[in-house]
Amino acid sequence: MQIATTHVNTDFDALASVIAATLIYPGSSPILPKNLNPNVKAFLSIHKDLLRVSTVNDLSLTDVTSLIVVDVNNWERLDGMASLKDKDDLEIHLWDHHTNEGNITANFRCQEPVGATITLLTRQLKNNRTLLTPIQATLFLAGIYEDTGNLTFSSTTAEDLYAAGYLLQCKADLKIINTFLRPAYGEKQKNILFKMLQTADRTKINGHSVSISKLNVTGYVDSLAVVVRMYMEIINVDVAFGIFFDSRRNRCMVIGRSTTDGIDIGSVMRSMGGGGHPNAGAALLKSAAPAAAEAWLNELIPGNQQASVQVSDLMSFPVMTVPENATMKKVAEILKGKGCTGVPVVKDDKPVGMVSRRDFRRIKKESQLESPVKAFMTTRVLTIEPGKSPMQAAQLMVKHDIGRLPVVENNRIIGIVTRSDAMLYFYDLLPD
Numbered sequence: 001m002q003i004a005t006t007h008v009n010t011d012f013d014a015l016a017s018v019i020a021a022t023l024i025y026p027g028s029s030p031i032l033p034k035n036l037n038p039n040v041k042a043f044l045s046i047h048k049d050l051l052r053v054s055t056v057n058d059l060s061l062t063d064v065t066s067l068i069v070v071d072v073n074n075w076e077r078l079d080g081m082a083s084l085k086d087k088d089d090l091e092i093h094l095w096d097h098h099t100n101e102g103n104i105t106a107n108f109r110c111q112e113p114v115g116a117t118i119t120l121l122t123r124q125l126k127n128n129r130t131l132l133t134p135i136q137a138t139l140f141l142a143g144i145y146e147d148t149g150n151l152t153f154s155s156t157t158a159e160d161l162y163a164a165g166y167l168l169q170c171k172a173d174l175k176i177i178n179t180f181l182r183p184a185y186g187e188k189q190k191n192i193l194f195k196m197l198q199t200a201d202r203t204k205i206n207g208h209s210v211s212i213s214k215l216n217v218t219g220y221v222d223s224l225a226v227v228v229r230m231y232m233e234i235i236n237v238d239v240a241f242g243i244f245f246d247s248r249r250n251r252c253m254v255i256g257r258s259t260t261d262g263i264d265i266g267s268v269m270r271s272m273g274g275g276g277h278p279n280a281g282a283a284l285l286k287s288a289a290p291a292a293a294e295a296w297l298n299e300l301i302p303g304n305q306q307a308s309v310q311v312s313d314l315m316s317f318p319v320m321t322v323p324e325n326a327t328m329k330k331v332a333e334i335l336k337g338k339g340c341t342g343v344p345v346v347k348d349d350k351p352v353g354m355v356s357r358r359d360f361r362r363i364k365k366e367s368q369l370e371s372p373v374k375a376f377m378t379t380r381v382l383t384i385e386p387g388k389s390p391m392q393a394a395q396l397m398v399k400h401d402i403g404r405l406p407v408v409e410n411n412r413i414i415g416i417v418t419r420s421d422a423m424l425y426f427y428d429l430l431p432d
């Protein structure tokens with residue numbers, strides 16, 4: 001007997017991969033863990049007749065001779081499969097997009113760092129020319145969309161988009177996907193989010209904005225991760241942690257989400273006995289008070305971060321400046337000689353204005369070229385401090401429609417950032 005199975009808290013990628021595996025291995029049976037994500041459960045309850053899945057209770061493991069494991073590579077994350085672990089002659093096939101070292105030893109493995117496991121199985125099904133029904137295509141595409149944040153997470157690869165394109169060709173239904181991928185957000189979650197927002201505060205840790213929220217919750221509340229994600233987006237921080245304290249059981253659920261690679265959430269959570277990815281993770285702290293959990297987080301965060309890029313890393317220096325009594329003719333020579341479009345004007349080393357090519361349009365007569373730059377410069381000088389983030393520099397430039405910002409420390413210009421410096425940063429093209 002051959003079975004296909006996946007990890008507990010089954011998400012769409014996991015369910016899709018199990019179903020796809022049964023197409024690649026005809027005759028194999030789909031076995032799901034008892035614990036499914038709420039939206040997967042909702043999907044299954046409607047599609048039960050079409051996707052004939054069972055749980056480990058419905059079969060006798062002694063009959064299993066061949067195991068297909070998808071979207072996971074750890075025995076501990078399977079449900080009720082422990083007795084297979086030491087079974088002789090068990091053939092194992094593994095399909096996974098997690099590339100960390102697991103403890104499942106497979107006879108065959110297809111393990112590639114793509115956005116979703118179902119991408120790998122879809123590629124195989126396409127090569128095999130297996131016909132997919134629209135419902136199968138819909139489920140598979142839901143797996144890709146969920147695991148790649150609708151193809152926007154940085155883990156998304158070209159392979160994921162090829163697979164997504166193929167599934168749309170196979171008539172995947174986006175309307176159904178939108179219905180089932182909507183986060184499980186109800187009254188309970190709304191109340192928790194509301195309480196978190198009322199006490200929201202934020203701190204700056206080496207350039208990253210971080211918020212830690214502590215809250216008492218009674219009993220089990222699902223989809224707390226969805227709430228933490230929404231919290232992070234609403235209060236607009238790079239990193240958010242929720243500490244959910246269940247006083248009856250005296251334990252804390254800690255959930256972290258981040259939009260930056262600057263702080264490794266997974267590694268913070270592993271230190272607390274949990275796990276996760278760089279951008280998402282969770283840990284369950286038994287017999288811990290929320291304040292202690294918060295203190296622990298504050299201790300771990302600085303050790304698990306990479307310094308974020310600051311304006312001082314992008315800026316050019318030394319900066320060419322002109323004194324306020326320099327002639328426009330002189331300024332024109334400097335701009336031409338340096339090949340730049342503008343330059344700060346200084347008085348006693350302090351910035352007092354900016355002059356750019358645009359300002360030359362106001363020169364009507366040749367003789368005006370002998371006038372001092374202070375007659376033509378823009379006197380409003382926007383500057384930025386070296387410790388600000390590239391995003392803050394970009395926002396200032398966009399807001400005021402300017403192409404360059406002098407970087408000022410102790411009233412002196414120490415550098416300049418331009419629009420193109422910001423572009424190079426956002427597209428990751430800065431030289432090391």
Ligand SMILES: [Mn+2]
Nearest residue numbers: 013071117147
């Ligand atoms: Mn996955």
